[in-house]
Amino acid sequence: MxxxxxxxxxxxxxxxxxxxxxxxxxxxxxxxxxxxxxxxxxxxxxxxxxxxEFKGLGSNSLTVEAYTTFEEALQGKENVLGLNDYERIVTHIDDISNVSPMFAPFGNFGTTVRAGATSTFTQVMAVTEAYMESAQVFPAQGRFLRASDDKSRRRVAVVGSKTLENLRLTGDPLGQFIDIGGEWFKIIGITEEKGESLGFSKDNYILIPFSVGQVIAGTTTKLNISISFTVDDIEQIDAVQGRVTSLLRQAHHLKPGQRNDFKVQTAQQLSESFESIxxxxxxxxxxxxxxxxxxxxxxxxxxxxxxxxxxxxxxxxxxxxxxxxxxxxxxxxxxxxxxxxxxxxxxxxxxxxxxxxxxxxxxxxxxxxxxxxxxxxxxxxxxxxxxxxxxxxxxxxxxxxxxxxxxxx
Incomplete structure (x- = not known):
């Protein structure tokens, strides 16, 4: 020593x-x-x-969306999920709730929104009442979309706080009308702020009733929806994920060993995928x-x-x-x-x-x-x-x- x-x-x-x-x-x-x-x-x-951020999605939530491989995209092929897939999940899968389909009626990149002389570009999503619980999106002012809005195809919208700021609406925004892609909508709710990530706002979006989005998209457009829902018993989340996968594989006529043309992921799996990257x-x-x-x-x-x-x-x-x-x-x-x-x-x-x-x-x-x-x-x-x-x-x-x-x- x-x-x-x-x-x-x-x-x-x-x-x-x-x-x-x-x-x-x-x-x-x-x-x-x-x-x-x-x-x-x-x-x-x-x-x-x-x-x-992923933890805020809820540990008992599942998201189903179409999946197209890079090779298939090069061949011009695009896999989609349709309303029939949504109906199959609602009909055949038990122990789940808040099942909500959603899609972008104006395209994935959004559209122009106007209020008076002010305009901004934002993403517009067509969703149902169940989206509030499945995606953990709650109104800070006003109310969220209801089943009656969807049924009667009311031209109403729930707006993110950043979109509202970009539109520079004065006074109480609830009840005011905005032009979304050439269609007039009445503001019925403002969502809670979620802040920003990597310089991009998580509050720059507009939600409209699903049925209204279908009308805007038209019958000639092939819908590609994603489906979110919550599992009633978190202990059964793996079993439910397996049942949904089996149901959609059978519906899409996929043979044993053939790759899935969709993804069924939990918030934890999304987080793990990101952490792997x-x-x-x-x-x-x-x-x-x-x-x-x-x-x-x-x-x-x-x-x-x-x-x-x-x-x-x-x-x-x-x-x-x-x-x-x-x-x-x-x-x-x-x-x-x-x-x-x-x-x-x-x-x-x-x-x-x-x-x-x-x-x-x-x-x-x-x-x-x-x-x-x-x-x-x-x-x-x-x-x-x-x-x-x-x-x-x-x-x-x-x-x-x-x-x-x-x-x-």
Whole structure:
């Protein structure tokens, strides 16, 4: 233990004596670790923000939507879900409630909405009364769509707060009329605010009765709906998901082994799919920027080899006074590892500051977040770099013959 402490003291003394050179030696590690931490903190901050949003969808909700593979899209094929699929789910699946079909009557990209001389572009969705519970969308003012609105095809609309802001409606918006794609609608409700994500508002939309959306779309348009519903008993969510999948496979005449042309997903599965994408993105980006850690390690090895050459006579004196091979090896190895660890610590702080600053510069971007495993990875990889690239110089110093070292000029 005494020899170890002496090696640590000697290594720190050498680093302090050559402060500027030590800083330049660690610079590669600092840049490498800072790059990795900055990328990881930004991506993980985004992941945490999106995961939080998925949790707000409700753990007992299921969403069914059409799925078209990339190969099928290249062939001009598009799989769709129709009203008959919705009716099958309502008729044949038990233990579910708040079943709501929905589609975009003006297209997925939305349409122009006008109020007086002001106009804006927003997404319009045709939904039923059940959509409120299945999608967790509640009115802050007024009321939500009712079954009677759908039955009588009333031209009424529930508007998101951001859309209302864009239209610059003065006074009480309830009861006022707006032009949606050339059709007049009466505002009956304003939904609760959900904020923004990645600079995009989650309150920029309009909901209209499903039957009205069908009329607007016309009979010539083939509807492609998505279906959302809640499972009464959360313990049965996997069983219900399996029954819906079997029902739709049978209805779509899919053979055993044939890929589904639809997706049945829970909010948790949607979150897991996103987290899988984020993990892959983190791994790829982290791997690219971590190449600089390899460059930093080579820099440490080069400087340590120079240090061994400079201190050859010192090593000879130590050996002549009785220093063993492992003492010399430990001293130079500790010096290389300390340089890497110091570089890792500075790089960690710098990387977080860069990630935090970059997240703040992007409007409405979630705050940077550094997970514990990223911190452990930064210090662990720094230590590994110091040990791996310090072994060669340390071994060279330890293997010097004391007589040759003392005669070195």
């Amino acid at each position: 005494l020899s170890f402490l002496e090696s640590v003291r000697s290594a720190l003394q050498s680093i302090y004596a050559h402060r500027f050179r030590s800083f330049l030696t660690s610079l590669g590690i600092i840049i490498g670790v800072a790059s990795v931490i900055a990328v990881v903190s930004i991506v993980q901050g985004l992941s945490a923000s999106i995961s939080k 984020i993990s892959t993105l983190t791994l790829v980006l982290g791997g690219v920027v971590s190449i600089s850690l390899l460059v930093g390690g080579i820099g440490i090895m080069n400087i340590m080899l120079v240090s061994v050459t400079e201190r050859t006579r010192e090593i000879g004196i130590c050996k002549a006074l009785g220093a063993q091979r492992h003492h010399i090896l430990m001293q130079f190895l500790i010096e290389a590892t300390t340089l890497s660890l110091l570089g890792g610590l500075v790089g960690l702080l710098l990387g977080y500051l860069i990630g935090f600053g970059a997240a703040k510069l992007i409007p409405n971007f979630p705050d940077a977040f550094v997970p514990w495993w990223a911190i452990a990875m930064a210090f662990g990889f720094s230590s590994l770099v110091g040990i791996l690239f310090g072994i060669m110089p340390a071994a060279k110093a330890a293997n010097l013959h004391p007589i040759d070292a003392l005669r070195y000029e």
